[in-house]
Amino acid sequence: MRRVLTVLCGLALLGLAAFWYLTEPAPLPADSFAGLSPDAAHGQQVFTAAGCASCHMAEGATGEAQLILSGGQKFPSAFGTFIAPNISSDPDHGIGAWSLQDLGNALQRGIGRDGEHLYPALPYTSYQLMQPQDVVDLYAYLQTLPPDATPSQPHDMAFPFTLRRGLGLWKTLFAAPAWAIDAPDLTPVETRGRYIAEALAHCGECHTPRNALGGLDRSRWLAGAPNPSGEGRIPNITPAKLTWSADEVVEYLTSGFTPDYDSVGGHMAHVVENMSKLPESDRQAVAAYLQRVAPVE
Incomplete structure (x- = not known):
């Protein structure tokens, strides 16, 4: 019994050490912004x-x-x-x-x-x-x-x-760094749209469903998700559901009006307010990017 307890304690200590090692924060290299x-x-x-x-x-x-x-x-x-x-x-x-x-x-x-x-x-x-x-x-x-x-x-x-x-x-x-849309043939405009949508505006954080642990389900990128507040649902903005033209997307990100003359609401109103302050070329880039997203029903 003493031998068994010794082995169990050793395994527990190894497990704790492995956990501590795997969960250690990993900061940026000191020269990340040099020059x-x-x-x-x-x-x-x-x-x-x-x-x-x-x-x-x-x-x-x-x-x-x-x-x-x-x-x-x-x-x-x-x-x-x-x-x-x-x-x-x-x-x-x-x-x-x-x-x-x-x-x-x-x-x-x-x-x-x-x-x-x-x-x-x-x-x-x-x-x-x-x-x-x-x-x-x-x-x-x-x-x-x-x-x-x-x-x-x-x-x-x-x-x-x-x-x-x-x-x-x-x-x-x-949290592995990777583009959700990693097509090798993206145009410069689409690449710019990807950077705005995926990195800066973090569209996927709200519009992509999550698993039980809160990780993004990247196989359903931008396919819509339950609202974290418990009220309503954040819409699917893949081409399967968002059938607007590029010009209509640009207009929405500029004025907040949909092609059906509905108006933006909720937290998305802040997103549109921000997007409207960017150069129109950036809104056009986001519209081009959205048309390259894989459709998800």
């Missing part, structure tokens, strides 16, 4: 396309108040309620004291400033595809925005989802 010069003006476009204000502004903010990134909006899910943190330039309650490397690790590796795993409510599974220059430019623009001293609120999560270490395994399973 890149910031362009805050371009960073504003990255900020807009990525929808940063849509999640991190205060609930109900309008106009210039949307640039006060005090956080506080609540996003319910099957795993608990995520509460957007303050990412203003305040050095104490926001990210004003963060380095470029800190921001890059959060956006592209899902790692906080203190080395902890971040919940994928921050769509780093998409942002990890961002070009390093865009991260540099976004960092420069964020520093120009007003500080706000509103403290971030803790997420409302139940055990075991409060144990962040396990997110290391989740990342291994579901």
Whole structure:
């Protein structure tokens, strides 16, 4: 019996060591942004396309108040309620004291400033595809925005989802950097549309169904999904259901009006507001990309 217990304890220790190794946060290489010069003006476009204000502004903010990134909006899910943190330039309650490397690790590796795993409510599974220059430019623009001293609120999560270490395994399973549409014959316009839709605007995070562990089902890319709030369903925007022409998609992303003269609502209204501020060529690129997505009934 003593020998059996010794073996079991040894196996348990090996298992714990393996778990600790597999769940260790893996930050970006120290030279990820070496030699890149910031362009805050371009960073504003990255900020807009990525929808940063849509999640991190205060609930109900309008106009210039949307640039006060005090956080506080609540996003319910099957795993608990995520509460957007303050990412203003305040050095104490926001990210004003963060380095470029800190921001890059959060956006592209899902790692906080203190080395902890971040919940994928921050769509780093998409942002990890961002070009390093865009991260540099976004960092420069964020520093120009007003500080706000509103403290971030803790997420409302139940055990075991409060144990962040396990997110290391989740990342291994579901956060490998890869394009959902990886066709070798994409045109430059379609490639640009893919970058906006998959990396910056993270369309797949809402429009793609997820498995029981919260990972995206990439075999049904953009095929629609239950609304995390429990109310309604986020639509299928593959060519199987979205039969609009490219011009109609561009119009929708510009004005918010569908071909049937219905108008955008819900969180998608923020997406359209952001898209409408981008160059029309970017909206045309997204429309071209959507027509290359595999149709899913």
